[in-house]
Amino acid sequence: GENVEQHPSxxxxxxxxxxxxxxxYSDSASNYFPxxxxxxxxxxxxxxxxxSNVGEKKDQRIAVTLNKTAKHFSxxxxxxxxxxxAVYFCAxxxxxxxxxxxxxxxxxxxxxxx
Amino acid sequence: KxxxxxxxxxLIKTRGQQVTLSCSPISGHRSVSWYQQTPGQGLQFLFxxxxxxQRNKGNFPGRFSGRQFSNSRSEMNVSTxxxxxxxxxxxxxSFNPGxxxxxxxxxxxxxxxx
Numbered sequence: 001g002e003n004v005e006q007h008p009s010x011x012x013x014x015x016x017x018x019x020x021x022x023x024x025y026s027d028s029a030s031n032y033f034p035x036x037x038x039x040x041x042x043x044x045x046x047x048x049x050x051x052s053n054v055g056e057k058k059d060q061r062i063a064v065t066l067n068k069t070a071k072h073f074s075x076x077x078x079x080x081x082x083x084x085x086a087v088y089f090c091a092x093x094x095x096x097x098x099x100x101x102x103x104x105x106x107x108x109x110x111x112x113x114x
Numbered sequence: 115k116x117x118x119x120x121x122x123x124x125l126i127k128t129r130g131q132q133v134t135l136s137c138s139p140i141s142g143h144r145s146v147s148w149y150q151q152t153p154g155q156g157l158q159f160l161f162x163x164x165x166x167x168q169r170n171k172g173n174f175p176g177r178f179s180g181r182q183f184s185n186s187r188s189e190m191n192v193s194t195x196x197x198x199x200x201x202x203x204x205x206x207x208s209f210n211p212g213x214x215x216x217x218x219x220x221x222x223x224x225x226x227x228x
Contacts, residue, residue, distance in 0.1 A: 006156075032214040043118075043204065043219040044157070089157060093213040099162075099170040102147070102213025106156040 002094030006105025139207030
């Protein structure tokens, strides 16, 4: 079944610098890769997603890249701001025992230092 | 459009008791998934319901069960509670099943077992 590994588990960067979070997945049939942001005490919310027919997608300061051959995808945040501090989860939609479902990584706690 | 609503927000239960959590999805969404969130473990998939049928189940013991009603509202039940069941339980609704469209999360129910 699908397994998603996420690194690093914690990341601290200076305000204005870039942050990169990486994930690998195991199911080559996975076709949808969303990223969720969870601020302290709040619900996870989708910030960007990418499908397997696209290699890169960008939305303002956030971008996601996908390498299907290597089965890994990454989240890039540029010009980080204090409000980017949160836990970020990657996920992959893969098949478990015949039924497709969303599998999440373990999360990355991102801290932006002023 | 109202978001995903979970009730109650907080619960304190004693070991051995059972508990029922409720999730009302976004209007028009027929898929509801449940996740257990604990520190360091990310979001662990419990099960997914679509059109009143369980279409997928994670690796949790049989003490964890769920159901979905004709109006798409879903309930999750945990019987014979253990201390290790203390966690934030999140539900997510989506238009399509299988996790390949955006999932909208509720605020979660924080369960504490003492």
